[in-house]
Amino acid sequence: MxxxxxxxxLIVNLIIGILVxxxxxxxxxxxxxxxxxxxxxxxxxxxxxxxxxxxxxxxIFYQKEIDFNDLSFRRERLEMITSPEYDxxxxxxxxxxxxxxxxxxxxxxxxxxxxxxxxxxSLATINAALASDDxxxxxxxxxxxxxxxxxxxxxxxxxxxxxxxxxxxAEWYKPILQYMDEFLKKRVLTDLEQKTYVEEYVRxxxxxxxxxxxxxxxxxxxxxxxxxxxxxxxxxxxIWTNRALIDHPNELxxxxxxxxxxxxxxxxxxxxEVLNQLKSSxxxxxxESLEWVRFYA
Numbered sequence: 001m002x003x004x005x006x007x008x009x010l011i012v013n014l015i016i017g018i019l020v021x022x023x024x025x026x027x028x029x030x031x032x033x034x035x036x037x038x039x040x041x042x043x044x045x046x047x048x049x050x051x052x053x054x055x056x057x058x059x060i061f062y063q064k065e066i067d068f069n070d071l072s073f074r075r076e077r078l079e080m081i082t083s084p085e086y087d088x089x090x091x092x093x094x095x096x097x098x099x100x101x102x103x104x105x106x107x108x109x110x111x112x113x114x115x116x117x118x119x120x121x122s123l124a125t126i127n128a129a130l131a132s133d134d135x136x137x138x139x140x141x142x143x144x145x146x147x148x149x150x151x152x153x154x155x156x157x158x159x160x161x162x163x164x165x166x167x168x169x170a171e172w173y174k175p176i177l178q179y180m181d182e183f184l185k186k187r188v189l190t191d192l193e194q195k196t197y198v199e200e201y202v203r204x205x206x207x208x209x210x211x212x213x214x215x216x217x218x219x220x221x222x223x224x225x226x227x228x229x230x231x232x233x234x235x236x237x238x239i240w241t242n243r244a245l246i247d248h249p250n251e252l253x254x255x256x257x258x259x260x261x262x263x264x265x266x267x268x269x270x271x272x273e274v275l276n277q278l279k280s281s282x283x284x285x286x287x288e289s290l291e292w293v294r295f296y297a
Contacts, residue, residue, distance in 0.1 A: 218251030
């Protein structure tokens with residue numbers, strides 16, 4: 001009888017482990033998925049009970065209703081509004097861990113391995129490695145960052161020249177805007193360089209908007225707003241915020257850009273007006289905007 005109960009418990013434990021594994025893989029959290037699965041296998045019954053209690057406690061104590069009257073523009077809420085998606089942050093973790101290694105030889109090896117795999121994904125964090133106390137590690141990183149920045153500037157120049165002499169100019173705006181947007185989001189340029197290229201990015205987008213407003217999507221305007229806020233140019237950001245809501249009132253990106261602008265400029269009234277417009281619309285929300293609605297509504 002005891003053996004039969006034990007076998008049943010182990011089978012149930014295995015099923016729970018498989019379900020947890022599947023759920024985490026669906027969320028694309030591969031490392032976490034296998035760690036939890038391994039934990040459930042090596043600690044049957046105890047591990048599932050612990051995970052269930054942790055989940056229950058989190059639901060009870062950490063998902064509270066927020067009083068609308070108590071809402072304010074505190075720093076932690078600003079970070080939630082402006083921070084990148086967690087899936088993107090996962091890409092840069094290996095570099096951060098590498099910088100914590102005290103042994104310089106091992107540190108160099110880890111950093112080099114990351115650089116060989118795909119330095120573009122971790123470029124923003126790699127840039128932080130320039131401050132490493134190991135001069136050789138700093139040299140590796142500096143050479144990579146310098147090369148990438150040089151390639152970016154050269155490519156932008158060539159694409160701008162193409163705009164000047166090509167008769168079909170309109171079709172060339174989007175590629176250069178997309179290319180500049182992706183690089184500017186990495187935040188690896190100096191403050192002056194970032195400001196210069198953001199202004200150039202906005203100038204090109206303005207030309208396209210004057211030529212054909214329909215060619216400038218809400219997503220493109222959202223990026224422009226975020227870049228302008230980053231270089232502390234709220235006046236230009238306000239212009240594009242208004243354009244987003246007027247030109248693309250049915251695009252989620254327009255609302256997200258506007259919400260970030262009004263949050264960053266601490267315009268509480270407009271922030272909640274736009275948020276309520278989004279809630280009452282038929283626009284399908286993504287994970288990030290759902291979090292905003294739950295947090296502020």
